[in-house]
Amino acid sequence: MTAPQSPADRPSDRPSVPFTKGHGTGNDFVLLADPDGNAQLDVSRVARVADRHHGVGADGVIRAVRSQHLEEGRAVLAEHPGTEWFMDYRNGDGSIAEMCGNGVRVFVHFLVEKGLVDLPVGSSLQIGTRAGVKTVTRMEHGYSIDMGPWSYLDAEAAEESAADAVVRAEGLADPRPALSISMGNPHTVVAVRTFEELADLDLHRGPTVDPHPVHGTNVEFVAAHEPLIREGVGRIRMRVHERGVGETQSCGTGACAAAAAMRAWAGPEGSDSWLVEVPGGVLAVDFVMTEAGAEHVVLSGPAELVFDGELHA
Incomplete structure (x- = not known):
């Protein structure tokens, strides 16, 4: 038998913050509208919200704040005056991340559905992130994002598309060579031989990367059709x-x-257009040349809002 709650303990008597749960191919987020930048998102609060047993549950938390009310947003506005909204993104453990490709699509869909922006199909919108400004275009069944240029994290690897790291993971019989790539945030891409080997990986425990990047890295395991x-x-x-x-x-x-690494490894037999199957769906990745002669990566995929709720302080 549990003790009755006092009125002060009842959630209905405490301040609440509206939120929306959304996802892009299963990569899920809690989204908060905070146009004036008043919400406090400390590490512990984000971690509590993202906790799948004691909170809402999410891979990350996204705050929608007008760029003028955030230091990083003001820096973006100085170079891109039309970038009204900034995507303040936090990982599930509360740490700040530079960028999230699925998150940007869900973020813009959230702005559209909540009436914070007007974005007809075929129109584009600039969004501020800690990895720079991203241009998002609304499509009939989702959104495409100009992710900007990609690069190798290791300059020497760029010359031969060679491995620059070694990765160990549960389910791999031996260490594997990997290629480190930046999309504004760090990635380490590992090729595995078969779909069966990919499925047998145990990623409950984090892979080890040697040398380990100072700010950590996302690790992608990839198998080819x-x-x-x-x-x-x-x-x-x-x-x-x-x-x-x-x-x-x-x-x-x-x-x-992953598409950049596989294209590099494929050499002349590679392609500028890729379909990437993930557990939550399929994403399209295209490499395009801009008028200025720079190669950009365009990411396309769906975005969905699942439900609304209230967080109690």
């Missing part, structure tokens, strides 16, 4: 262990990094 390229499109399957979170159903920037 046979043939790799069909009708001009590359097809791969991916699982990911995200820093600060663990294994997730999907990772947008991880899909971009």
Whole structure:
């Protein structure tokens, strides 16, 4: 028998904050609208909200704040005056992350559905992130994001697309070479031989990466379809262990990094268009040249809002 709650303990008597739960191919988020930047998102509060047993449960927490009310947002506005909204993203453990490709799509869908922006199909919107400004275009069945350029984390690896790290993981019989790629956040991509080997990985325990990046890294394990390229499109399957979170159903920037690595490894037989299968669905990744002659990565996929609720302080 439990003791009755006092009135002060009852959730209905405490301040509440509206939230929305959303996901992009199974990569799920708690979204908060905080236009004026008044909410306090400390590490412990974010971790409590993201906890799947004692909180709402999510891979990350996203705060929608007008750029002018956040230091990083003001820096974005100085170079991109039209970037009204900033995506303040936190990993499930409360740590700050630079960017989340699935999160950007869900973030923009949240802004649209809550009436915070007007974005008809075919129109684009600039969003501020800690990895720079991202241009998001609304499609008939989802959103595409110009993720900007990708790069190798190791300059020497760029010359030969060679391995620059070694990864160990539960379920792998031996250490595997890996390629480190930046999409504004760090990734380490590992190729495995078969879909069966990919499925047998135990990612409850984090992989070890040597050398280990100072700020950590997301680790993507990738297996190729046979043939790799069909009708001009590359097809791969991916699982990911995200820093600060663990294994997730999907990772947008991880899909971009995996496609970049596989394209590099494929050499002349590679493609500029890829479909990346993740446990939560399928993402499209395209490599396009801008008018300025720079190669950008475009990520496309769905975004869904699942339910609304209230967080009690």
